[in-house]
Amino acid sequence: QKEVEQNSGPLSVPEGAIASLNCTYSDRGSQSFFWYRQYSGKSPELIMSIYSNGDKEDGRFTAQLNKASQYVSLLIRDSQPSDSATYLCAVNIEEYGNKLVFGAGTILRVKS
Amino acid sequence: GAVVSQHPSWVICKSGTSVKIECRSLDFQATTMFWYRQFPKQSLMLMATSNEGSKATYEQGVEKDKFLINHASLTLSTLTVTSAHPEDSSFYICSAEQSGSSLGYTGELFFGEGSRLTVL
Numbered sequence: 342q343k344e345v346e347q348n349s350g351p352l353s354v355p356e357g358a359i360a361s362l363n364c365t366y367s368d369r370g371s372q373s374f375f376w377y378r379q380y381s382g383k384s385p386e387l388i389m390s391i392y393s394n395g396d397k398e399d400g401r402f403t404a405q406l407n408k409a410s411q412y413v414s415l416l417i418r419d420s421q422p423s424d425s426a427t428y429l430c431a432v433n434i435e436e437y438g439n440k441l442v443f444g445a446g447t448i449l450r451v452k453s
Numbered sequence: 454g455a456v457v458s459q460h461p462s463w464v465i466c467k468s469g470t471s472v473k474i475e476c477r478s479l480d481f482q483a484t485t486m487f488w489y490r491q492f493p494k495q496s497l498m499l500m501a502t503s504n505e506g507s508k509a510t511y512e513q514g515v516e517k518d519k520f521l522i523n524h525a526s527l528t529l530s531t532l533t534v535t536s537a538h539p540e541d542s543s544f545y546i547c548s549a550e551q552s553g554s555s556l557g558y559t560g561e562l563f564f565g566e567g568s569r570l571t572v573l
Contacts, residue, residue, distance in 0.1 A: 384459075384564040443496050
């Protein structure tokens with residue numbers, strides 16, 4: 342089993358809709374969870390970090406964490422064409438000295 | 454957030470030559486920096502962890518003699534691709550972890566802009 346798994350997509354949503362991106366991880370000891378956005382040909386940029394169970398909201402973005410289910414998600418409300426990118430889930434893996442392990446990423450396409 | 458600068462953004466070189474990529478933390482000190490490689494349509498793959506004042510830690514399958522890493526100061530790490538070949542063509546990205554976070558280890562990384570290497 343891969344340490345961090347994401348559906349590669351592409352996930353297509355109409356402009357203004359809610360985009361829901363999901364990520365599962367294997368290490369029960371993980372404490373830090375991140376969502377990065379990566380535009381084509383660019384490096385990743387941090388969107389959200391979450392460390393506790395529950396929801397964390399920042400503008401149009403909401404991160405949700407469920408440690409019992411080893412599941413973290415990112416919701417994007419009122420999706421815009423400019424949100425079209427690859428979204429990378431990253432989890433610190435205790436086994437690897439708390440290094441961040443990245444999922445393969447989910448391609449999101451927001452259609453106007 | 455903190456700023457990490459990477460240089461050069463693009464480099465084209467002939468096969469057999471060496472290429473150096475610099476990664477600088479501009480407004481914070483970074484005892485640890487990470488070097489990643491990303492092939493088209495694939496995710497980031499960690500190559501090595503660069504530690505200030507000590508030897509880098511390489512991931513399995515990464516040749517330390519081919520990818521030389523130097524982290525001589527708290528704000529600069531360099532990656533040198535020695536005797537580059539076409540299969541080394543890739544997008545190389547560095548990231549840095551801010552030292553002394555008041556929250557303890559948070560894992561938050563700040564990425565450089567990336568360096569696209571093309572070996573002819």
